[in-house]
Amino acid sequence: xxxxxxxxxxxxxxxxYVFLIVVSLMFLIPFISVLSTSFISxxxxxxxxxxxLIPEAPTLEAYQFLFGGSKGTVFNAYKITMFRTIVGTFLCxxxxxxxxxVLARRNLPGRTFMTLLVFIPMVFxxxxxxxxxxxxxxxxxNTVWIMITPFLVNPWWLLIMRNFLMTIPVELEEAAxxxxxxPLTVLIRVYLPLSMPALTTIGLFYAVWHWNGWFYAAxxxxxxxxYPIQVILRSILYLGDASYRGDLGIMFEPxxxxxxxxxxxxxxxxxxxPILLVYPFIQRYFVKGxxxxxxxx
Amino acid sequence: MTEVLRILRKHGFYYLLFLPVAGYLxxxxxxxMIGIMIAFKDVTPxxxxxxIVTSSFIGFKxxxxxxxxxxxxxxxxxxxxxxxxxxxxxxxxxxxxxLLINEVHNxxxxxxSQTISYLPHFFSMVIVAGLVYVxxxxxxxxxxxxxxxxxxxxxxxxxxxxxxxTILVGTTVWxxxxxxxxxxxxxxxxxxxxTYEAANIDGASKIQQVRHITLPGISHVIVILFIFRIGDxxxxxxxxxxxxxxxxxxxxxxxxxxxxxRAGLLNLKYSFASAVGLYKSIxxxxxxxxxxxxxxxxxxxxxx
Numbered sequence: 001x002x003x004x005x006x007x008x009x010x011x012x013x014x015x016x017y018v019f020l021i022v023v024s025l026m027f028l029i030p031f032i033s034v035l036s037t038s039f040i041s042x043x044x045x046x047x048x049x050x051x052x053l054i055p056e057a058p059t060l061e062a063y064q065f066l067f068g069g070s071k072g073t074v075f076n077a078y079k080i081t082m083f084r085t086i087v088g089t090f091l092c093x094x095x096x097x098x099x100x101x102v103l104a105r106r107n108l109p110g111r112t113f114m115t116l117l118v119f120i121p122m123v124f125x126x127x128x129x130x131x132x133x134x135x136x137x138x139x140x141x142n143t144v145w146i147m148i149t150p151f152l153v154n155p156w157w158l159l160i161m162r163n164f165l166m167t168i169p170v171e172l173e174e175a176a177x178x179x180x181x182x183p184l185t186v187l188i189r190v191y192l193p194l195s196m197p198a199l200t201t202i203g204l205f206y207a208v209w210h211w212n213g214w215f216y217a218a219x220x221x222x223x224x225x226x227y228p229i230q231v232i233l234r235s236i237l238y239l240g241d242a243s244y245r246g247d248l249g250i251m252f253e254p255x256x257x258x259x260x261x262x263x264x265x266x267x268x269x270x271x272x273x274p275i276l277l278v279y280p281f282i283q284r285y286f287v288k289g290x291x292x293x294x295x296x297x
Numbered sequence: 298m299t300e301v302l303r304i305l306r307k308h309g310f311y312y313l314l315f316l317p318v319a320g321y322l323x324x325x326x327x328x329x330m331i332g333i334m335i336a337f338k339d340v341t342p343x344x345x346x347x348x349i350v351t352s353s354f355i356g357f358k359x360x361x362x363x364x365x366x367x368x369x370x371x372x373x374x375x376x377x378x379x380x381x382x383x384x385x386x387x388x389x390x391x392x393x394x395x396l397l398i399n400e401v402h403n404x405x406x407x408x409x410s411q412t413i414s415y416l417p418h419f420f421s422m423v424i425v426a427g428l429v430y431v432x433x434x435x436x437x438x439x440x441x442x443x444x445x446x447x448x449x450x451x452x453x454x455x456x457x458x459x460x461x462x463t464i465l466v467g468t469t470v471w472x473x474x475x476x477x478x479x480x481x482x483x484x485x486x487x488x489x490x491x492t493y494e495a496a497n498i499d500g501a502s503k504i505q506q507v508r509h510i511t512l513p514g515i516s517h518v519i520v521i522l523f524i525f526r527i528g529d530x531x532x533x534x535x536x537x538x539x540x541x542x543x544x545x546x547x548x549x550x551x552x553x554x555x556x557x558x559r560a561g562l563l564n565l566k567y568s569f570a571s572a573v574g575l576y577k578s579i580x581x582x583x584x585x586x587x588x589x590x591x592x593x594x595x596x597x598x599x600x601x
Contacts, residue, residue, distance in 0.1 A: 051442030126329030127574030
């Protein structure tokens, strides 16, 4: 039964739609403003020198510089990001999946202790410096593995995965064992196919984490050939800041450099577009993951 | 002994499967926890692992130095104030957004506005910082353009201590509000529509329905998320601040985490920075325990 809306209510609904449209624009406008800035030519920038919503003569100068004048820096950074995302996600899923599978076994002696081993790092950590000393003394700094090896398991997602696995009925395993399957076959043939939805969701979370990661790649690594795109973007953001100029001079041909602001904008677009392209297709997995996982993530 | 053998024969395969995870956790989570002992030593950058382990303990010197330093209270104040301001704004915002989205009956409109609002959650902090740099840029930035249009003078907002925290809080709300609304919307979807119909018949206004049906219905989610937030109160946003701050705003922007980073990794004062880090870790753990106790006291399951 639907009751006819009063004038006040109708006003509320209209206002609500208008408000939500404004909110949506607030999410889009910074991005649109950056997009248009990235197309401004050097000449137009020099002449107008302030905010331009629609460039008079849009150019790809900044993009050409990023991909052409950058001595391959941006291409190489894309390669590094792809590598860490693909290899990193695969390894994260393997470690997380195996750990979760073992912890999901109800009759395993020592299970409580092992769960505690996973849980404690969620509430206490040694902090940045001892962590740095460990990865440095293991000679992981200045290698591509600094972005992968120290981050194989996110305890929170491991526990979510375990909770998911515990919903799979044990009878399936018992039946397979009855038919003569060994534990390895049970894992690969019974549990693996059934956990595909959870693995996909958690894998996407790991993949986004890797795609977006920058801190350790920038701070625990000084080899420019190993910079992922996020770190290149960060370097470009400091353009115009004298102390960072030297670093960029080595990566880019300093002559012919487009205005700093358009270069920053173009690099933001280059870094964001891949996310925007896949986002509509994977968004629902994240929402699902967020809901089964409860709060964090 | 035979008991151990029997367990190993029966479950050995699974212990073997767990070995890589255990190894990973021990090396990258537990060794650094033990490594926190360098906070009680004087470790220099070129010591080998063996030298670090065998060097002698010097007690609480670094902690005493930190507590007595002139920047101790500045760091505490900045960390807490930034975090509290962020909570004050970014905690209620998703609830409000969820309430408004929940009132939308057009499925397409609802789905599109939700999809757009989640988007910033998937941007890295570097991208978000980049957007801030470009939008707040002195030359050619959107914000300064609007300021000039309304008769103001262009300003370097990011380098201005009066504006820096506002930018931090605004950016956080912008990035988290949409994603944060998911759990509230899910909770609202679970409420019984008949309750609303009954309220309608009784002539309850929209506001009354929100106050007496929706908010009580999602209160458990609000409480649990608030407790989580309190447990994380010392995390004022390390990456965000590191990317956006500069020496001209340190007085309002420097938090414990950024200080540890500079003292430890830029100035190589490993032991001192570890001491500061340990102080934060312990404080954070106590906060979390207190928040969890409080959740249990309220009859919620809490974090464990």
